[in-house]
Amino acid sequence: MSFSPLIRQLVEALRGLPGVGQKTAQRMALHLLERDRSGGLRLSEALSRAMQHVGYCQQCRTLSEDPVCALCADPRRDDQLLCVVQSPVDVFAVEQTGFRGRYFVLKGHLSPLDGLGPEAIGIPELLARIGEGGFAEVILATNPTVEGEATAHYIAQTLADRDIVISRIAHGVPLGGELELVDGGTLAHALAGRKPISLR
Amino acid sequence: MSFSPLIRQLVEALRGLPGVGQKTAQRMALHLLERDRSGGLRLSEALSRAMQHVGYCQQCRTLSEDPVCALCADPRRDDQLLCVVQSPVDVFAVEQTGFRGRYFVLKGHLSPLDGLGPEAIGIPELLARIGEGGFAEVILATNPTVEGEATAHYIAQTLADRDIVISRIAHGVPLGGELELVDGGTLAHALAGRKPISLR
Numbered sequence: 001m002s003f004s005p006l007i008r009q010l011v012e013a014l015r016g017l018p019g020v021g022q023k024t025a026q027r028m029a030l031h032l033l034e035r036d037r038s039g040g041l042r043l044s045e046a047l048s049r050a051m052q053h054v055g056y057c058q059q060c061r062t063l064s065e066d067p068v069c070a071l072c073a074d075p076r077r078d079d080q081l082l083c084v085v086q087s088p089v090d091v092f093a094v095e096q097t098g099f100r101g102r103y104f105v106l107k108g109h110l111s112p113l114d115g116l117g118p119e120a121i122g123i124p125e126l127l128a129r130i131g132e133g134g135f136a137e138v139i140l141a142t143n144p145t146v147e148g149e150a151t152a153h154y155i156a157q158t159l160a161d162r163d164i165v166i167s168r169i170a171h172g173v174p175l176g177g178e179l180e181l182v183d184g185g186t187l188a189h190a191l192a193g194r195k196p197i198s199l200r
Numbered sequence: 201m202s203f204s205p206l207i208r209q210l211v212e213a214l215r216g217l218p219g220v221g222q223k224t225a226q227r228m229a230l231h232l233l234e235r236d237r238s239g240g241l242r243l244s245e246a247l248s249r250a251m252q253h254v255g256y257c258q259q260c261r262t263l264s265e266d267p268v269c270a271l272c273a274d275p276r277r278d279d280q281l282l283c284v285v286q287s288p289v290d291v292f293a294v295e296q297t298g299f300r301g302r303y304f305v306l307k308g309h310l311s312p313l314d315g316l317g318p319e320a321i322g323i324p325e326l327l328a329r330i331g332e333g334g335f336a337e338v339i340l341a342t343n344p345t346v347e348g349e350a351t352a353h354y355i356a357q358t359l360a361d362r363d364i365v366i367s368r369i370a371h372g373v374p375l376g377g378e379l380e381l382v383d384g385g386t387l388a389h390a391l392a393g394r395k396p397i398s399l400r
Contacts, residue, residue, distance in 0.1 A: 006254050019224065029250070032250075051244065
């Protein structure tokens, strides 16, 4: 014996969310059923609309319900700068730094062992976008992981013969925290990438 | 600038789930959009059906889409035993112990400061259910919290003049773990409630 079929199906569907196990899913289902039915219906609506209508921006390939997303459609942004990231959530993160150039979103990183080559992550589309022109610099902002580095390196090589500055986001110690807690690799990068302090 | 409106609404709606903050909601939304659209649609469906069709069982007041839930409709269960719990999820928990009597689900516990008196949590309906008859014993299985104890005590007093055994689930040390980690109150209950060991 357990919950009734509709509740069981709801718990099962909630378990599809990342990080949600059986107990959490039960708590969510009962919370919505006992205390927040309108919130549950709102979530159902939002899910169904987003799953059906959100596609990818034709220019930057981020998630968007419009053919061209708001960022790409904005005429006030810097058309000379292109920032390449590996997921839509990274656009959000870079955007919060005050960056005001253009974006291109890859579908993850290169992973030959999983069969993810340049075509699978959208490198041809990136080259086409760069070919359309006007960029003076392409900033590679893939994740600072082994795969992200390899992906950035591959793109840099592919673009080597074009007359464009290719840059990679800086590695170094993050703000806040203590030096002794920073891993050796990061600290080595921070030392190698040191900059003279200009006092005027 | 941030996500497009549909994604923003989805993130907002996901934040309505208990224990889900902004970052988790973003991760859930992007996971569904990028990797599991059919799972998202299934969740939308399950939510909408559950929110609209799940009501309360007329007999035990647990959540159920049928007027009488499967547990109450089952003729093989013990009609002499009634287990009173304070939430539908507790039915699930007690059911897993192998208990095979009947249930009654209160709407939480008494909480006079929050304006939750006997009527608000369904004590009149409980008395009516007991009045319908046949029960030899009523087991009070409200939570072992101050409020749960008070609620159990109140129900016991209300039923004092009826010819029914009123019992409370035992307090004591939980199985597993170590004595030194058990709080003093629980250990005191465990000592006071000690039982002779019968060797045959």
